[in-house]
Each structure stands twice: as C-alpha cells, then as structure tokens.
Amino acid sequence: MKATLLVQIFLLDISQAFIVGSSSCKAPPVAAGFRNDRYNGLWYEVSKAQTAGGAYFEKDCVCTTIDIQPVTSATNGDSTAINSCRKLAPSGDFMNATGTLSSESPAGHWKEGFFPGAPKADYTIVYLTDTVAVEYDCSSFLGLFTNYCIHILSRTPTISTEDEAAAISYAESLGLNTQNLPFHKTLQAGCW
Numbered sequence: 177m178k179a180t181l182l183v184q185i186f187l188l189d190i191s192q193a194f195i196v197g198s199s200s201c202k203a204p205p206v207a208a209g210f211r212n213d214r215y216n217g218l219w220y221e222v223s224k225a226q227t228a229g230g231a232y233f234e235k236d237c238v239c240t241t242i243d244i245q246p247v248t249s250a251t252n253g254d255s256t257a258i259n260s261c262r263k264l265a266p267s268g269d270f271m272n273a274t275g276t277l278s279s280e281s282p283a284g285h286w287k288e289g290f291f292p293g294a295p296k297a298d299y300t301i302v303y304l305t306d307t308v309a310v311e312y313d314c315s316s317f318l319g320l321f322t323n324y325c326i327h328i329l330s331r332t333p334t335i336s337t338e339d340e341a342a343a344i345s346y347a348e349s350l351g352l353n354t355q356n357l358p359f360h361k362t363l364q365a366g367c368w
C-alpha cells in the first residue's frame with residue numbers, strides 16, 4: 177500500500193517534470209521597433225501553430241481576422257482584440273470573441289483575457305513589419321498544462337511564400353514552438 181503510493185508520487189513527479197520542462201510558456205523579446213500604432217487595426221490570420229487545448233475557440237475557424245483597437249479612454253496601451261472568424265466555411269456562421277489586452281509592459285506584451293475573472297494569457301508580438309506580424313500567446317495552468325498559439329498575421333488576406341517563411345522561421349528561432357507543432361494555413365480564399 178505504502179509502496180504503491182510512493183510509486184504513484186514518483187511517477188507524478190516524473191510526469192510533472194516532463195510537462196514543465198518540455199512545454200512551459202516562453203517569454204520572448206517583443207518585436208524590434210514595436211509601436212502600438214504599427215500593430216493597431218485589422219490583421220488577417222494566414223497561418224498558425226496551436227496546441228489542442230488552446231484551440232477551443234478557433235478550432236473550426238476560417239476567414240479569421242484580428243482587429244486591434246486601442247481603448248479610447250486608456251493612456252496605457254490597453255486595447256481590445258476583436259477575433260472574428262466563420263465556422264468551417266466562408267459562408268459559415270460568425271464566431272466572434274473579443275479579448276482584452278491589458279497591462280502592456282513592455283510595449284508589445286500584454287495580458288489577454290476573454291472572460292472577467294478567467295486566467296489571462298501572455299500575449300506578445302514577437303515580429304512586426306509593415307505587412308506581417310507574429311503573435312505568440314501562451315497560458316499555463318499551475319505550470320502543468322500549457323497551451324500556446326503562434327499566429328502569422330498579414331495586413332492582406334494573402335501572404336507571399338517568402339514573407340510567411342521568414343515569419344515562421346523567426347518564431348522557430350525564438351524556440352516558441354516547444355511542442356514542434358506544424359503550422360497550418362488558415363483559409364482566407366473565398367472569404368472577402
């Protein structure tokens with residue numbers, strides 16, 4: 177009985193060490209030259225890599241956009257992130273969710289929440305040009321269950337192969353993709 181318990185504790189410790197060691201959230205540097213006004217406005221998600229647990233909202237999404245709107249009364253970079261997509265097909269129902277981006281520090285890193293009181297994710301813009309952005313969000317429950325998503329965003333519904341490859345390879349160079357998830361293209365054709 178006692179031995180069984182010890183073995184169970186031992187195995188739990190091993191699995192925790194494995195989960196924590198292999199996949200806790202990263203704290204990458206924000207994009208060089210980040211400025212809020214360069215990130216504000218409408219982005220089209222063209223590709224993403226996402227853990228299964230983090231995909232609860234976006235699992236069936238096509239035509240995905242993110243519209244970053246500064247909170248007009250805020251003086252501190254608080255913004256809303258209006259996530260919009262359609263379910264399964266360009267003619268599918270809208271599935272929208274508005275996230276809040278708060279506690280910006282440094283510029284380009286916020287806490288993102290979707291429901292009051294629910295745990296917030298770390299939300300970081302790690303790469304930003306005039307036409308392409310890479311957004312990394314990650315949350316971890318008790319340091320054990322980690323969900324992350326790496327979004328490749330474009331100012332237009334399409335992206336050149338070179339621009340997409342440069343964005344993905346920069347994200348990979350930061351070691352953000354701790355579970356080596358594949359990047360999947362987001363359907364944007366036929367949406368607009």
Ligand SMILES: *[C@@H]1O[C@H](CO)[C@@H](O)[C@H](O)[C@H]1NC(C)=O
Pocket residue numbers: 243258260270271272
């Ligand atoms: C969802 O968001 C899109 C883009 O912001 C908007 O055009 C649409 O009306 C919204 N739909 C619903 C049901 O909220």
